[in-house]
Amino acid sequence: SRAEQSRAEQSRAEQSRAEQSRAEQSRAEQSRAEQYLSKTNAQCLKGIFAIAVLCHHMYQYSGLFRGKFGIILQALGYLSVGIFFFFTGYGLIVSYQEKKEFYIKNFLRKRVLPFYLFYLFLTAIYALWRIVLNIEYTRRQLIQSIIFKDALAANSWYLQVIIVFYIFFWITAKVVKDTKKLVRMIIICSMLYCVGCFMLDVTSTRYESFLCIALGTMWAVNKKRVDKLLDIKGLQLFLLSIILFGVFCSTYIIVDNLAIQIFSKMASALAFSSMAIIFVFKLSGRAEVLINNPVTQWLGKYSLEIYVIQGIFLLLRKGTKLYIQNPYVFIVVCVIGTLLLAIVIKSVYDWIVRKCRPQVVNM
Template sequence: MIAFYIGILILCFWKIKFSKKDFYNDFLQRDQCDSIKGIFILFVFVRHILQYIIGSGYDFSAMPDQLFVKIDRELDQLIVVMFLFYSGYGIMESIFKKKADYVKNMPLKRILPTILNFDVAVLAFFILNQFIGKEMTISEVLLSFTGWDSIGNSNWYIFVIVLCYAIVWLSFFITTKAQVLNPKRALVFASFLFIIALVTLALTKKEWWYNTIFAFDAGLLFSYFKEKLVPTLQKNYAFAFTASTIAFIALHLLHNRIPSPLFNLECIVFALCVILATMKVKIKNQALLWLGAHLFPLYIYQRLAMIALSRVDDGAFVKNNPLVYMLICCVIMILIAIPYRFIRISFNK
């Protein structure tokens, strides 16, 4: 199965460009952000499908398979950090561009479509469960439509991202006076609400629900301080890159010795490392760009094929053909994402 990671590595280096002297100033443009997200959605795919391969009873004793699992465990929740960071950055950039109108329309044009599109996916999982005979309680089904529970679908990330959207909207809504934004005050208030959200989720949910949430806040703040921060980082690039890399390695080595909420700090440093790397590295890869641009359907529908195929021959198909299982699920995931734009709910027009 390590062959799948090799495939990801090949994709990462296909049409990649390096700059020795200058910087790529489009490192936060949509195409570059989508390309980076394209890399990490493949790691998310691996994380999710590994659960079903393990459940099939597949023997991971071979060294390449042990390495496969080791890589996944080391990546941990870092695989979703850039999704959150770029989302926070993108929303803040939109607020700067469209001002109070964007904040006013966030509930209708950003929050509600995300919830409704997620609920369509939950309905698809409900139908699948009816076909395969999976038992579901009424509370599980109802709470699944909010993202608080799951009937087999991925849910925690959607719940958290909607929560982040709501925090941004509320923070700017409260601090905006007479259609005049107060970004500084709004961001302070938002950071306070993120702390409350972290504590609440820490008391009620597993650690992956809250240990990356501040990556979103970091994206907001990076956008706010970008005009001063980016030139400073580029002027002191060697020091910034070295220091952030050392800090990340140190935090990663201490990961199991510090409280899980502090994993947020490692996530922020990781995001900074990626940002610094993309100042010098440009990805001109249409495959990764497409994957990142179709992040939502790729993320939210990928488990459909995983669940359905994991039932073939009572799991024997997965156990005996894990790589084939991965490839088939990957193809089905992509085929679902291609027509997604025709069913996507949007109120932007």
């Protein structure tokens, strides 16, 4: 009958719309999943972990929260830096894959030079601030800071390591054109760097999170395969990273051997970075607002500046002319002062970057 035919057509139409809706939802979720390492998400994560580093340093300088909670705050330092290193490696390879020779051609001027000039600016600021606080330093320390044999500016070792890695990347990319071979070279040399630092008795702060750069480059060059694997076994891999993180942290605490302790910290940094990135992947399209929101976006915009300028206020627990005795007042001053000064310092860094850009000549 016509009525039955009409109902059948209506049913088919509804089924077709439902299938189309599911397909569109699936495509939307897939698109969101592919964007879990977008520039915005990366910036938000760096903002979160810049604050984590600040909490780590305030714990060290304030004398508060000793005990079990203090162990967590202490570990936040190298684990957070690992996230920064991960995105350094990941971002380099993604940019290189997109621009190839053009990226390498302008790399020294656009990436290395601005970082080094910013580093010199920070060194000068900290040198002057130490004079104000009556914290002594020698002319030799200042000169050695310029050539990376010392670090007068607080946390500037991070900039030193990044600059050296940038130069290594530029030289290697000039010789090794294939991206996968380039990544293999980065992985091998990163391992050799860590071994060399340990053998030369370099402070472990400079390398205990460094392999996260290699992890970032590996992730970038294999992203499609990694995404497919995470789509299928993301939860299992997330749980595995948690277990490995716990194992390596426990090993660091239990085993009284320097080499094993440093290896455990390096491995735990890799596990933590993996855990954080997989977590963001699983949040994609669902509760991503936990990571990507106006607050984290703002913090991410100033993440580098928050990281490098917080030492200005941390030194208020070391000086003799200006010294904050009360630890709670110290924490408030650190947080507010760091965030406000980061805004000012950001304008300086942006100005340096603009001045270092190659000038376009109009014919």
